[in-house]
Amino acid sequence: MTFLTRRRLAGSAVAAATVLAGCAKDAPQDTFKPKGSNARTIDDLQRPLFYVAGAVGLIVFAAIGYSILRYKDRGQDMPKQTHGKTWLEVLLTVIPALILVGVGIPTVAAVFELADQKSECVVNVTGQQWWWEYDYSGTCGGVEITEPIVTSGELVIPTNTSVLLRITSRDVIHSYWIPALNGKRDAVPGRLQTLRLEADEPGIYVGQCTEFCGLSHARMRQAAVALNPADFQAWVDNQLEAYADNAPEADTLAAKGESTFIASCSRCHQVNELVKKDGTPVLAEPDLWVVSGAAPNLTNLMTRTAIGGWTFDLLTEDCREQLWNASPEEFGSLYLQGVWMNTDADADKPVCFDEATLRDWLRDAPAMKPNYSDPAKLDSTGGRTRGMPNLHLNETQIDELIAYLLERK
Amino acid sequence: MFTTGSKMFVGATVLSVVAAIVFAAATGGAVGLMSTVGLVTAAVIFTFLAGINLFTRDGNTPSMEQGIEHTAAAAQPPVGRSMWPLIAALGVGGLAVGAVSKPVVFKVSLFVLFAAIVEWMVQSWSERASADIRYNANLRNRMLNGIEFPILGTIGAGGVIYAFSRVMLAANPDAGRWIFIFIGAAIIAGAFLFASGRVSSKRTVAGVCAISAVVLLGVGVASALQGQRTVHPHPTVDDASQKALCLEGGEEEVDERASQDVSLKSNVVANIYLREGGELVAVINGYPDEAHEITVPRNAHIGVIFHNDSDEPERLTGRFGSFPDKPEAVSCTTAVHPGKSAYLGFQIPKTNLASSTPLEFIVPGLDGASIPIVVP
Ligand SMILES: [Cu+2]
Numbered sequence: 078m079t080f081l082t083r084r085r086l087a088g089s090a091v092a093a094a095t096v097l098a099g100c101a102k103d104a105p106q107d108t109f110k111p112k113g114s115n116a117r118t119i120d121d122l123q124r125p126l127f128y129v130a131g132a133v134g135l136i137v138f139a140a141i142g143y144s145i146l147r148y149k150d151r152g153q154d155m156p157k158q159t160h161g162k163t164w165l166e167v168l169l170t171v172i173p174a175l176i177l178v179g180v181g182i183p184t185v186a187a188v189f190e191l192a193d194q195k196s197e198c199v200v201n202v203t204g205q206q207w208w209w210e211y212d213y214s215g216t217c218g219g220v221e222i223t224e225p226i227v228t229s230g231e232l233v234i235p236t237n238t239s240v241l242l243r244i245t246s247r248d249v250i251h252s253y254w255i256p257a258l259n260g261k262r263d264a265v266p267g268r269l270q271t272l273r274l275e276a277d278e279p280g281i282y283v284g285q286c287t288e289f290c291g292l293s294h295a296r297m298r299q300a301a302v303a304l305n306p307a308d309f310q311a312w313v314d315n316q317l318e319a320y321a322d323n324a325p326e327a328d329t330l331a332a333k334g335e336s337t338f339i340a341s342c343s344r345c346h347q348v349n350e351l352v353k354k355d356g357t358p359v360l361a362e363p364d365l366w367v368v369s370g371a372a373p374n375l376t377n378l379m380t381r382t383a384i385g386g387w388t389f390d391l392l393t394e395d396c397r398e399q400l401w402n403a404s405p406e407e408f409g410s411l412y413l414q415g416v417w418m419n420t421d422a423d424a425d426k427p428v429c430f431d432e433a434t435l436r437d438w439l440r441d442a443p444a445m446k447p448n449y450s451d452p453a454k455l456d457s458t459g460g461r462t463r464g465m466p467n468l469h470l471n472e473t474q475i476d477e478l479i480a481y482l483l484e485r486k
Numbered sequence: 487m488f489t490t491g492s493k494m495f496v497g498a499t500v501l502s503v504v505a506a507i508v509f510a511a512a513t514g515g516a517v518g519l520m521s522t523v524g525l526v527t528a529a530v531i532f533t534f535l536a537g538i539n540l541f542t543r544d545g546n547t548p549s550m551e552q553g554i555e556h557t558a559a560a561a562q563p564p565v566g567r568s569m570w571p572l573i574a575a576l577g578v579g580g581l582a583v584g585a586v587s588k589p590v591v592f593k594v595s596l597f598v599l600f601a602a603i604v605e606w607m608v609q610s611w612s613e614r615a616s617a618d619i620r621y622n623a624n625l626r627n628r629m630l631n632g633i634e635f636p637i638l639g640t641i642g643a644g645g646v647i648y649a650f651s652r653v654m655l656a657a658n659p660d661a662g663r664w665i666f667i668f669i670g671a672a673i674i675a676g677a678f679l680f681a682s683g684r685v686s687s688k689r690t691v692a693g694v695c696a697i698s699a700v701v702l703l704g705v706g707v708a709s710a711l712q713g714q715r716t717v718h719p720h721p722t723v724d725d726a727s728q729k730a731l732c733l734e735g736g737e738e739e740v741d742e743r744a745s746q747d748v749s750l751k752s753n754v755v756a757n758i759y760l761r762e763g764g765e766l767v768a769v770i771n772g773y774p775d776e777a778h779e780i781t782v783p784r785n786a787h788i789g790v791i792f793h794n795d796s797d798e799p800e801r802l803t804g805r806f807g808s809f810p811d812k813p814e815a816v817s818c819t820t821a822v823h824p825g826k827s828a829y830l831g832f833q834i835p836k837t838n839l840a841s842s843t844p845l846e847f848i849v850p851g852l853d854g855a856s857i858p859i860v861v862p
Contacts (some may be wrong), residue, residue, distance in 0.1 A: 159845070199772040203783040211686035212862050214781040215773065225781055225862030241772040243755065247786045267787040271772060347837070363785070364835035370785030374862075 105283045107258070112282060113275040114239075115191060118383035119260055122187045126180055133176075140199075171193040191260070194271055196241035200232065204244070204251035204264035205369035206290060206463050207297035207446070208386040211311075220309060226316045227347070228380075229373035230387035232301045235309035236279055242272045247369040250287035255301045261287050276303035278405040281412075293464065296446050300388040308409030315413070315486075316377050320350035323484050334481025336454065337474050345465075348485065368461045379486035380415055385446050385465075389434045391416055396429035431478060439475050441467045494607055495536035502529040570606035605630065628855055643759040646699065649706025656709035732818035735850030753787040754829070755781055758847060758857065762798050766847065766855035780847075781860040782834065789831040790847070794822040803848050804859075806834050807841030814843050818850075834861050 088207070111120040142340060198217035203210045213226040218235035232255075232270065234240045244253050246264040254261040261337055262272035276282065286297035304312055325331035335351075339359055347361040364370040382392050382400065390397055396418050403411050416430040426432075443450050448464025455462065470478070506525035509518060577599030584592025612626035654662050676694070679685045756768040756777070767776045768790075782788045792802035801820035821829040838845045838861045845859040 194772050195774065196772055198496065199770070201781065203786050210783065212781065212783055214862070215777075225860060227862045243772060243787050245783070245788070247783075263752075267789070269771065269788070270753060278584050358688050358839060360837060360840045362836060362840075369837060371783075 106285065108256045110257060112280070113259070113277055114275050115259040115275055116185050116257055118190055122183055122208070129176065129180070144212050184286070191273070194241055196239045196273060198234065198238055198240040200234075200240060200242050202232070202242045202244045202253060202264070203247055203371070204247065204253065204286065204290075204297075205247040205371055207286070207448070208212060208373065209251075209253070209286075209292040209297075209299045210371060210373065215230055217313070218306060218309060220313050222307070222313060222317075224317055224349075226251060226313070227349075227374040228316070228377065230299060230385075231381045232274075232299065233309070233312055234274060234276065234301055234303055235306050236276050238275065238306075240274045242274060243269050244272060245269045247371055249287045249290050250288050251286045251290045251297065253284070253299065254287045255282050255284035255299070257282040258301055263288055265402070268285075274301055276301065277414075279305050279408040280405060281401055281408075283387075286386075291463075292447050293386065295388045296388040300382075300383075300387055302412060303410045304412065308413060312380070316356055317379065320348070323486065325481060330477055330480040331484055332481075334477035334479070337470075337477050338481055341468055341470065341474070342375075342478075346375045347372075349374070349376040363434060366461055368458050368463045372465070375485055376484070377485055378482055378483075380413075382412075382415065384435070385438060385442070387437060389445060390431050391435065392418075394427050394432045417486075427483070430483070435479060435482070436475055438465075439468075439470055443467055492536045492539035494531050494611065495539055499529055499532040499536055502526075503530055514695060555787070568606060568609055570602045570609060574599055574602035574606060642699075646702060649702050649709075649828075652706045652709040653702075656712050656715045658715055669803070705841045729814075729816050732801070732816045733850055735852075737799065754791050755782055756790050757793060758790050758802060759793045760800055760802070760849055760852075760855065762796055764796065764849075764852050764855055765848055766852075766857055768847075768857050777857075779860060781862065783853050784837055784861045785833060785835050787831060789829055791827050792819050792828055793827040794824055797824050799823050800849050802828070802830055802832060803850050805843060805846050805848065806833050806859075807836070807838060807845045807861075808843040809836050809840055813830055839860050 088199075090359045108329070109120065109124070110175040111117040116273070122322075163441065185425035197219070198213075199215060200217070208229055210227065210229050211232050212228075214221050215222060217240070218238035220235070232242075235354075237358065242253065242262070244262050244264045245268060246266045246289055248266065250266070251264040252261050253264055259272055262270050277453070280303055282301045282303065284299050284301070286294060288300070306415060325335050338346075339351070341446040343359045343361055345361055345366050346357070346365045351359040353359055361372065365374040366372075371385075381387075381390070382397065383390050392400065392415075395414075399418065400408070400411050414420075419427040420427045420429065437445055441446070446464060448462065449455075450462035450464055450465075450466035452460075502525050506522050506529060506532040510643040512518075513521065577595045580591060580595025580598060584590075601844050608629050609626055612622045615622050615625050653665065657665060675692065676685075680691060683692065698728055754771065756770045758766060758768050760766055767778065768780055770777045770780060780790075790802075790804075794800050799821040801818045801821045803816065806815035806817065808814040815834075817830065817832060819830050824826045834845065838859065845861065847857040848857065
């Protein structure tokens with residue numbers, strides 16, 4: 078094989094790989110597949126633009142290719158040199174100017190449309206290294222939220238409702254992005270920026286922090302889960318359920334878990350309405366232990382499908398596939414069952430629960446998600462960690478905690 | 487075997503390799519790692535340069551020729567004198583002075599010394615590159631202009647900016663405005679004359695620029711010596727009296743410029759209005775209706791803007807909770823004139839459930855004007 082043919086071969090291989098990379102099938106973060114009105118506004122703008130730019134690109138490359146082949150040096154005479162051709166120059170200035178004006182008008186219109194803040198639901202979204210927190214209050218799509226709801230990782234919203242996110246950060250700059258529902262918005266400490274999401278159909282729409290934010294940036298993911306209004310109401314009701322209704326029964330493993338939780342976890346993690354033996358409330362103080370001053374609220378941990386910056390599944394792989402591929406009609410009821418999907422009423426453990434993952438997390442979270450929590454390196458932060466430290470629990474304690482956390486549903 | 491030019495690079499290679507080894511062995515931790523990586527990088531670069539020099543034999547000397555070591559350009563003695571040794575010596579002197587006086591002198595001297603050594607080395611190398619002096623000078627320029635021009639340009643621009651900033655800081659604000667307008671107009675006029683071809687002599691332009699630079703530097707130095715004009719800071723409430731003032735109210739410290747604090751206006755959680763009737767309402771970013779309660783995330787820096795629509799100067803006070811072992815956190819805007827507004831930023835570390843006092847916004851002295859704050 079000569080050098081030239083080899084080079085051509087390599088060239089076409091690279092080109093083919095680049096083109097084929099655009100054809101990924103299982104690509105939930107595809108910006109060309111809008112699933113809501115805001116994303117559609119963007120898509121309606123970018124698609125025609127993409128075609129125009131593509132056509133211009135093709136013409137330019139074709140012209141270059143033609144010139145290269147047609148006029149390559151075959152030893153012919155130097156052609157006559159000319160300079161300046163007014164009509165051509167005017168034409169080549171006017172055409173792009175017209176294209177740019179044509180592109181500019183709808184772009185500016187779309188920018189203003191997307192910046193509008195009218196909404197039927199407002200959620201505070203707070204980023205920190207390396208997970209997102211959501212808090213809800215007021216009314217959301219007509220559903221009254223009587224007490225603030227605080228969750229993490231997974232944003233639950235009603236379908237066909239304009240939801241306004243008020244995005245900020247507790248430490249460094251992050252960026253919130255659910256490609257199927259809208260563009261990105263930076264989460265900047267000290268500033269509060271808004272972003273509207275609206276989903277047409279129930280389903281799960283995934284995203285990813287898109288501003289490099291340190292060590293575990295790659296494990297700072299998020300999802301928006303859209304539920305139809307009735308299911309959303311059910312979700313809210315469940316979130317607001319009194320702790321007493323889910324409190325562990327005396328002398329069970331879960332009851333031991335509650336004490337272990339109070340002893341080892343509640344200094345960082347809030348479980349709403351949890352009380353000590355003497356009846357005083359257990360209030361988390363993550364501001365004393367974590368650099369960002371926050372740790373996920375675990376009141377309804379088991380209503381989420383993933384933890385740790387929405388990176389590690391609480392659902393087993395099969396169940397996750399089932400949920401993700403569910404039709405819009407059945408999605409809501411499956412989602413509300415969470416890890417209890419496919420489980421008989423009298424079974425003592427949910428079949429869809431990926432217990433190993435949660436066990437690993439409790440055994441040694443930094444091993445799963447690097448986070449500077451090594452005690453030897455905490456001088457600069459006054460002993461506070463940037464994530465969940467390794468708490469050196471033994472397997473019995475982990476058993477108890479799992480039993481307890483399974484009831485946080 | 488080593489050509490003249492490559493000797494320097496070979497030497498530098500050896501030096502950086504040795505330095506890398508010594509550093510790696512002696513210094514641990516992130517600093518050690520970074521420095522070692524840096525030194526190894528330097529070694530690689532020097533090896534590369536030495537290789538190129540060796541390969542080209544400092545030019546085009548045919549290596550097989552008899553007696554070339556005496557006749558080759560590289561073997562010729564240097565031409566002319568160099569000012570670089572002098573500058574290097576100045577640098578060394580500066581180092582000594584800097585060591586006992588100001589660190590900045592030391593740093594500048596270090597830079598001068600380094601620059602002088604580099605210039606000196608390259609110059610003496612280039613002077614032996616061939617017998618052709620013009621060619622040698624060209625060679626030197628090719629080697630160094632790429633570094634010299636950006637650095638000199640930066641220093642020049644920095645000098646202009648620094649001098650100009652001194653002038654603007656010394657001049658009073660009104661004069662400053664006119665100075666800006668005049669200089670801007672002069673630059674545009676000059677540029678116009680130049681562009682229209684009315685002034686075409688490069689020497690005239692260069693002369694005007696040089697004179698302006700000298701004048702600017704002179705005035706800059708004079709202004710720097712004269713010092714900055716007194717800048718009147720915004721009136722603020724000092725810590726000791728702050729809490730009492732925030733809670734009891736009063737018109738002291740009215741902030742004449744409160745409404746000019748615009749930087750964060752578009753990024754607040756709520757606009758809080760004091761209505762004429764003494765009612766306090768919040769228009770929360772995103773909610774269609776007026777609200778009488780605000781929910782904010784805990785431990786995040788949050789801002790609100792207070793608009794005073796009443797007829798008296800008033801301030802907005804935030805009571806941000808009393809958490810165990812700490813006095814109540816209170817903070818307020820300065821009193822705001824009717825029709826004006828002011829920004830108030832805050833951060834609440836814990837849930838409001840943990841506070842023994844209520845979390846709320848109030849207008850001191852006005853009963854019933856209050857907006858509770860919820861921190862989940
Ligand atoms: Cu991030």
